[in-house]
Amino acid sequence: MDKTTTLLLFFSMFTFLTTSFSKNLCNQDDKTTLLKIKKALNNPYHLASWDPQTDCCSWYCLECGDATVNHRVTALTIFSGQISGQIPPEVGDLSYLQTLVFRKLTNLTGQIPRTITKLKYLRSLRLSWTNLTGPVPGFLSELKNLQFIDLSFNDLSGSVPSSLSLLPNLLSLDLSRNKLTGSIPESFGSFPAKVPDLYLSHNQLSGYIPKTLGNLDFNRIDFSRNKLGGDASMLFGANKTTWYIDLSRNMLQFDLSRVVIPKTLGILDLNHNGITGNIPVQWTEAPLQFFNVSYNRLCGHIPTGGTLQEFDSYSYFHNKCLCGAPLDSCK
Incomplete structure (x- = not known):
């Protein structure tokens, strides 16, 4: 047998073995589980x-990991x-x-389902735009690797688990x-590591925003369209690096005059509340791209x-006696 024939034979065997292996990457336990999910x-x-x-690693709607996790469904x-x-x-x-x-x-x-607490490697949980009911499960706290939780656009009720x-x-x-009710948990003022972005808008949350949240340097907070009352000034501060705050359409009441906002x-958005005072000059130092205190x-x-005159009158109107551009000039 000459060298050319030997090489061709070797290449054919290698291609056959590679192709055969690639057709069977999926773990059999994962495959059985996926077929049960399909049937359910x-x-x-x-x-x-x-x-x-x-x-099953070629199936729509899923991905498998590489050889380091034995091609398990990830x-x-x-x-x-x-x-x-x-x-x-x-x-x-689907344990991986x-x-x-x-x-x-x-x-x-x-x-x-509580069975998701078995997913010890889970990093991202997104159950959104469905008609899920029941509570936000407190057992999610057992999934210590979770980085992202999105349960938005559902019919979940009850309180926010502390x-x-x-x-x-x-x-x-x-x-x-x-359809969440109750108050924002006091424990949200003591996240163990990086402070997460918090989106709690369009619910029926009530009570005061915990003062402990003022100790945290959030990047994004959206508590809009709830029934929150009292003081929210603790969420601001000159030394913070916050980018996004939406507290609109609540029942908040505090004096804006002494509020120092982050330069970041x-x-x-503070519209539709009961906020008093005036807009501090310091606010001209922030790179505001969207602004509403109407x-x-x-x-x-x-x-x-700064950018305060770049917003139209809609951002300011329906206040007690606010004046100056873009509103009517002060008398």
């Missing part, structure tokens, strides 16, 4: 590629399909899952557009400088 969701057309005769992302039912408890058996997404599935109902503040790696918590602040009880001259 009534075998939707959206998951038609989930064919038991093929390698991401399950089901979204925008005609899918009905509940989140199958079997998702908890790092990302779990059920999104824009309006016929997905029921509660968040135990979520125990998550050591949390970077973002989005519970907006639900780009988005500030529908409050502010008075005095709008400071000149």
Whole structure:
């Protein structure tokens, strides 16, 4: 046998073995679990590629890791399909899952299953734009690797679990557009590491914002469209690096005159509250890109400088006696 024939034979065997191996990357336990999930969701057309005769690592809506995790399923992302039912408890058996997404599935109902606490590697949980009901589960605090929680646009009710503040790696918590009641937990003033972005808007939260939140350097806070009252001035401060604050459409009452905002602040919305005082001159130093203090009880001259005159009258109108450009000149 000459060298050319030998090389061709070797190449053919290598190609055969590589192809055969690549067709069977998926872990058999993961494959069995995925087929159970498909069945629990009534075998939707959206998951038609989930064919038991093929390698599950090639299936739509999921990803497998590399050889370092033995090609286990690491991401399950089901979204925008005609899918009905509940989140199958079997998702908890995908033990190497790092990302779990059920999104824009309006016929997905029921509660968040406790079995997801078995997903010890889970970093991102996104269950949004569905019709999930029940509480925001306190057991999410058991998932110590969680970095992103998005439960927005659902029908979740009850209170915000204080135990979520125990998550050591949390970077973002989005519970907006639900039916949550009660107050913002005091424990949210003591996150163990980096302070996460907090989105709690469009709920029915009431009471005062915990003063302990004033000790934290948030990047983004959105508490808009709730029933929060009292003082929110502690959220501001010259030494903070906050970029985004939206407290609009609440019942907040405090004196704006002594509020010093961070020089990093780009988005500030305080409209539809009961805030008094005037707009400090110091606010001209911030790189504001969006600004709204309309529908409050502010008075005095709008400071000149910075970006404050770049916003139209809509950002200022319906106050007690605020004046100056872009409103009418002061008398």
